[in-house]
Amino acid sequence: MPTPQPLGARKSRLPAAPPRPAPVVDYPDLDVEPMTPAHWKAMLEGGQLLLGRYADREDVCVGGEMTMYYQENDNRKHVSPGLFVAFGPSRDRERRVWKVWEEGKLADFVLEVASKGTHRRDLTEKHALYENLGVAEYWQYDPTGDYLPPRLLGHRLNHAGAYEPVPMERRPDGTRRGESKVLSLHLCLDDEGCLRLYDPATGKFLATNEEKDDLLAEKDGLLAEERRARQAAQAEIEELKRRLARQ
Secondary structure: OOOOOOOOOOOOOOOOOOOOOOOOOOOOOOOOOOHHHHHHHHHHHHHHHHHHHOOOOOOOEEEOOOEEEOOOOOOOOOOOOEEEEEEEEOOOOOOOOOOHHHHHHOOOOHHHHHHHHHHHHOOOOOHHHHOOOOOOOEEEEOOOOOOOOOOOEEEEOOOOEEEEEEOEEEEEOEEEEEOOOOOEEEEEEEOOOOEEEEEEOOOEEEOOOOHHHHHHHHHHHHHHHHHHHHHHHHHHHHHHHHHHHHO
C-alpha cells in the first residue's frame, strides 16, 4: 500500500489568485467652512482685483478656496488657501482640484482671511505648511479686527527657505502697507481697515469693480454732456442759417 503524502506536501488544485490592482486614490473637492459677509467680501474683492491685474496672462492662475493636494497617493495631505496666485500653471486649464505633482507647485502667493474658526490654524499649521511647501509669500488679513493683533500680516521666504515678517510701514495718507515682491504690489489697510492693493508702478490703487462702475458712469455722464453741448451748438448754427436765409 502506498504511503499517503502529508497534507502539506500535496499540490493545491485551486487557481492562482489574480494580481491585485493598484489602489485608486480619489481626490475629492472638499467642502469649505461657511464664511461671514466680511470674510466673503474680502475674498471676493481681492480675487477680482488680482484677476483683473493678470487678465492678459495665461500663465498666471488666480484662485481661492480650492482643495490643493500636495502629496501623491495620499488624499489626507491637502490644504485650501483662501486666495492664491501661482505663476506658471495655465490659467485656462480645467481643474476641479489642484494636484501639486501635476501643476509643479502649490502657489507663489497665498492670502488667508482670518475668521473665528480658522485664524488659529492660519497662524500655526498653515504657516508651517506653506513654508515647507515653498510658498514664497504668505499673508493674513483680519477684516473685522477681532482675531489678529495687527490686522495685516505678511511673511516672505528668505534664502534659507524660512519665513520672515514683511516690514510694514505707516504712510502719510494714513494707510498701513507692506510690499509683496511676488505681485509687485503693496498690500494696504486704509483708515477704515479695508484691504487695498497699490501699484507703485502707476502710483494708483487697483480699482474695485464698484469703482470701475463709478468711473464708467462718470465717463458716460461726461460723454452725454458733450453730446448735448454739440447738439445745442448745431441747433444754434441751423437757426442762424435760417435767419440768414430769410434776410
